[in-house]
Amino acid sequence: MKAGGFATLCYSCGTVFEHVNYCERFHLNEPGWRECKFCEKPIHCGCVVSKYLHECLDLGGISCIKCIRARGTQALKPIQSHPNDLPNGFIPFSAAWHPVIGNRVNGGATVDKGKLTQLTEAIEKQQPTPSTSSLGHQFKQEENRLSSSELNIGISSNKDVGTTIFPNSSSLFDNGRTDLGFKSLYDTMPQPSLSYSLGNHLATTKSSVNNNSTGPMETEKVPSFKQGQRSRLSFPKPSKSGVTIRSQSNKGLIADNRVARPPAEGRGRNQLLPRYWPKITDQELLQISGDLNSNCTITPLFEKVLSASDAGRIGRLVLPKACAEAYFPAINQSEGLPIRIQDIKGKEWTFQFRFWPNNNSRMYVLEGVTPCIQNMQLQAGDTVIFSRLDPGEKLVIGCRKATVSVDSQEGETPAVNGAAGGNRTLSTKNVEHEAMANGDQKILNQEKKRARNIGLKNKRLLMHNEDAMELKVTWEEAHELLRPSPTCKPTISMIENCEFEEYDEPPVFGKKTIFTANASGSQEQWGQCDNCYKWRRLPPDVLLPPKWTCSDNVWDPDRCSCSAPDEINTKDLERVFKFGKDFKTRKLAEGKMVEEQEPSGLDALATAAVLGETIGEFGESSTGPTTRHPRHRPGCSCIVCIQPPSGKGKHKPNCFCNVCLTVKRRFKTLMLRKKKRLSDQEAEMAQKSLSALNNGTAPVSSTGVEIFDRNGNGNGNGIEMEVGESSGKAGQQLDLNCDPVKEEEVIMVDANASVVPLEWKNVLAGLVPCSLPKSSSEIEGHPPPVGAPSPSVAPPTHPAADGTLLPIDDPMEEETEDKAVEDGRS
DNA sequence: TACCTGCATGAAATA
């Protein structure tokens, strides 16, 4: 091997590259470059990535020739019989040592045990580098397990069976960042299939060893690749932890190697939810086994994260039904029977194993667990592990304290599973320890109480820290960053002569820009180059992709390169930004003030009026916040505050409360609108026939007002503007219900905008993906449900006759009004 | 009054 070179093996064709200098070209995303499963060095192959790649990687990654040789080439000789075998007869290493696949390609023949032993020895001899030690160890465990459990030979002791009973599937999938093909495959294929197939196979192994039977069960359990595939469908999508196990193992954390083991044999074990699969490491098993009796075999059966009630003083531990029925003695009486369970110290406990009838089902509980739980110093969030001790089939209860691990199997490990456990372990536990250390029992109690209150039922509210970090971006900020998916071309739809861009994919986050306002009050946008970090002035309406550099600055030829100086000096820039920020803040504050003065929940008002609410009720109250909504003040008519306490009939016909006034006002508007609409419809019918004759004149509504579309064209098919009978100039009437904040924004929008502002399109595309709104008014008028459109962009408007823009009516508002009419309210 | 027991309920998970 020449200096700097590296011997690698092509994962695809098996070609050995003795002198590959990968150092300069190392890039795993590049076709042909992959990572060795063991030494993590890159492996190059000039071949085009083929379908074999996926298969091979799926089976457990690839390996470089060095590692293969180090592990004994003999054992890894390819077995060629599968139609998909590679041209030169090479079977990828992973496939060769993967027993199920080995069976598959070998037509059911098992790999020679001696070869695997040799392999194992080779691994043992290997001196792993610090970065790969845990991986190597893991692999060793893997091989040990496989050699003993899969090959039906060499099971010298029960202990072997017990400790190697379940292959640790994670290592087979640890090559998480190898390539996109793998990744995508990984995303689409449930990971635990391998575990399951192996687990099944194990059952076969055991049954064949112990019973040597050839009953139907055995036929059912015969492992095959197809079976493995089938089983993939029956298990939930794996967590991502399997992918990241390498990095975890690099940390050298034993607990991070924790991977759920498929259920051991038992009645109905196949129905056992993965959440209850024992996640016990071999080391822990060995330790327990050693603690108890070196001649015994420990078979982990299931585990359960203790809930608050499990760990509480009641002393009842709810057993998962499937687990109880699979591994505990069958009981017919509700009273159940006493059951003796040994803890890992060898101490025997007697619990009452019983059930309660529950919804035509049963709820199994272990009663009298408090002493044991206390003895083990377990709390909610900790895990109890039930195992079987052979020979004798004794039940053993073990435990695992909740760890502070953050990123673990989704919802599976104590750190995350259940808020009581998860939250406590993530934060409370630390506080708890601290409180313990400080002797601050008060804090401890508070934390405990909080943990209890969160409860396991709030599991769905739990999130990983990084998720929480992401959520720190507010909705408003998120909206500002939304961009159409770059891979997705929009479909332009014409609705009511307005163009709408529809996207088949949800929007993506784009680059954040800063909006400022110059002295004249007009808006400016600033974007920062990803290369030189200089800020460039942009048109206010452009949206930047996630990655943006000066070269993309097509709007300013003078500053379309990173070498171009800043437009203004840094100090001025800061000042501008500050001003812009102030502007934004002020605007927001103004908006809030307006909101307080003029409640936006007018729909709610109308609804409340329908329900017979009286404003006097909350008007009479003191100046303090209302009891219903602490932040709201008397007079607030939001949906929360106006909830009627006791139904209808509180408003008199001459009532002049705010609610009634608003409702009356809106009813009037509605009636006017409806009246106009009816006449417009008639006029439109006549207009159509007329325009067909006259050909080219702008249509005129029955009220004598030209109807404009968004383009300002009077084509008659556009969106009808609000027209009132008493309107003055051009018959325009301001809707009393329109939001003054919106009005302000309306003015800022370019009246000549020919299409719906892009951000609105994005919002439409993102929040209402792949579907057209039900009605045109729904598209045009309804604001985005979450947050608000970007501050720089006003909601869709339509031009009035005098050229100004009017906000389009809220269909929701209309709906409410319609409802009011239906209810016969005036 | 505190604790125990058994059942009911409903959120969450799963089919």
Add this chain to the structure above:
DNA sequence: ATTTCATGCAGGTAA
């Protein structure tokens, strides 16, 4: 839609 299971709670019992 159904099942599971964490927990609340009413009624009983003991202190």
